[in-house]
Amino acid sequence: MTAVFAITASRIFDGQNFHQDAALVIDGSKIGAVMPQSKLPAGIKTLPVGNGLIAPGFIDLQVNGGGDVLFNNQPDVTGIETICAAHARFGTTALMVTLITDVPDIRDTAVEAGCQAAQDAVPGFLGLHLEGPHLSVARKGTHDPSLIRPMTEDDLAYLETKAGTFGLAMMTVAPESVTPDQMRRLVAAGYHISLGHTDSACAVIADYVDAGATMVTHLFNAMSQLGNREPGLVGAGLSSPALHCGLIADGFHVDPVTMRVALAAKQGPAHIFLVTDAMSTIGTDSTGFDLNGRAVYRRDGRLTLADGTLAGADIDMLSCVRFVHERLDQPLEEALRMASLYPAQAIGAACKGSLTAGSDADFIVLSDKIDLLSTWIGGACVHEAKAERREARA
Known part of the structure; x- marks a missing residue:
């Protein structure tokens, strides 16, 4: 991923509230913003997760x-x-x-x-x-x-x-x-x-x-x-x-x-x-x-x-x-x-536990059945369930 990119999902939970059809903007290892997908800057790299739910790690x-x-x-x-x-x-x-x-x-x-x-x-x-x-x-x-x-x-x-x-x-x-x-x-x-x-x-x-x-x-x-x-x-x-x-x-x-x-x-x-x-x-x-x-x-x-x-x-x-x-x-x-x-x-970990601007980009992506799809720490994906399933089939 580039230094600044966005992950789009049908729902994002920021630690307090749900956002529908939203985007999580990642700036390096930090959260840049949570915003409507329609408000994303032109040309920003995006990763769609469809019906997934993004939530704090x-x-x-x-x-x-x-x-x-x-x-x-x-x-x-x-x-x-x-x-x-x-x-x-x-x-x-x-x-x-x-x-x-x-x-x-x-x-x-x-x-x-x-x-x-x-x-x-x-x-x-x-x-x-x-x-x-x-x-x-x-x-x-x-x-x-x-x-x-x-x-x-x-x-x-x-x-x-x-x-x-x-x-x-x-x-x-x-x-x-x-x-x-x-x-x-x-x-x-x-x-x-x-x-x-x-x-x-x-x-x-x-x-x-x-x-x-x-x-x-x-x-x-x-x-x-x-x-x-x-x-x-x-x-x-x-x-x-x-x-x-x-x-x-x-x-x-x-x-x-x-x-x-x-x-x-x-x-x-x-x-x-x-x-x-x-x-x-x-x-x-x-x-x-x-x-x-x-x-x-x-x-x-x-x-x-x-x-x-x-x-x-x-x-x-x-x-x-x-x-x-x-x-x-x-x-x-x-x-x-x-x-x-x-x-x-x-x-007392003030930079963790929520997806607000300036917080650490530690988050998870869940399915609508509350299955884990991926885990991200500091803006980097450290676990992906699809990859795990591919390894199991191999």
């Missing part, structure tokens, strides 16, 4: 793996590239590669890989999400309890030094292992703090929101629940206008009825946004993998440890969008926002 703030790579098991640039490419096949144009609780050496190696990926501008790499090890053993989920520990001054000093070197920085922590003062220092250094894997009371959560926490990790899972006398982290997340809440919409982690209640209850301006919590199985026919020396089994859309504990998710973002739209009866535009605009707002 998906943004996933919790991706542990993909393409047969689990970041904990391959914490290097090649691992990051593989994970990003695997999820691009399902419409994700920006993601936070997530490191699950591990030993300090693995953390340090992962951070250095993130630094290199940021320098190399790996397509789709938004930054690192460090999920642990500073969590609560009581709400460990699939995290190895022997590796969970309180944050030390050495941990904090290391994290402060590395902030800003590996793209955007996100951490999931629990009040049981991190003090409010430590959190304030992390926030001051540039980390986006998400609360999760905690059994803390709602009043305690309020103190951490005051200290700078802005997100909740995989709402309802591995946290204190909403009760009649104790609202827990679930109640805090839904009632706080400052807490953006990630949600795994696979039908296994959270019941659809509970999801509908949460969507109706959430107080803004923060929103519930979609995350996959995807593991290495995405884009593969693998039957399982190892995490911290423990076997994880893939069966019937679920990933579990031997004892049945859910171990991440076996779902891509496009499937989450379909679930929210078709099973939860959310309008398509809201399902798309939950996978693009809302996570961009949660992580």
Whole structure:
């Protein structure tokens, strides 16, 4: 494609509104404009997609793996590239590669890989999400309890030094292992703090929101629940206008009825946004993998440890969008926002999540049946479904 070109479609969703018979003008790696096809400048190079729907690319703030790579098991640039490419096949144009609780050496190696990926501008790499090890053993989920520990001054000093070197920085922590003062220092250094894997009371959560926490990790899972006398982290997340809440919409982690209640209850301006919590199985026919020396089994859309504990998710973002739209009866535009605009707002990625002039040219083309036709990052096509089908026939 030339530096400036246009893609025409029967519908374009810009993150807020639909435009009929419109054109998306791409200027290098940025969005130039969304305009009626009839208003396109004469002579501009155009790519028609007919009845396709153009929408902002998906943004996933919790991706542990993909393409047969689990970041904990391959914490290097090649691992990051593989994970990003695997999820691009399902419409994700920006993601936070997530490191699950591990030993300090693995953390340090992962951070250095993130630094290199940021320098190399790996397509789709938004930054690192460090999920642990500073969590609560009581709400460990699939995290190895022997590796969970309180944050030390050495941990904090290391994290402060590395902030800003590996793209955007996100951490999931629990009040049981991190003090409010430590959190304030992390926030001051540039980390986006998400609360999760905690059994803390709602009043305690309020103190951490005051200290700078802005997100909740995989709402309802591995946290204190909403009760009649104790609202827990679930109640805090839904009632706080400052807490953006990630949600795994696979039908296994959270019941659809509970999801509908949460969507109706959430107080803004923060929103519930979609995350996959995807593991290495995405884009593969693998039957399982190892995490911290423990076997994880893939069966019937679920990933579990031997004892049945859910171990991440076996779902891509496009499937989450379909679930929210078709099973939860959310309008398509809201399902798309939950996978693009809302996570961009949660992580402070102002140039992503919408198709407005000056935004990054990260977008997808969908069919009228919500099948993915192509994925574009920075104005370049990184995946085309037709090409994939041609390879399969060959």
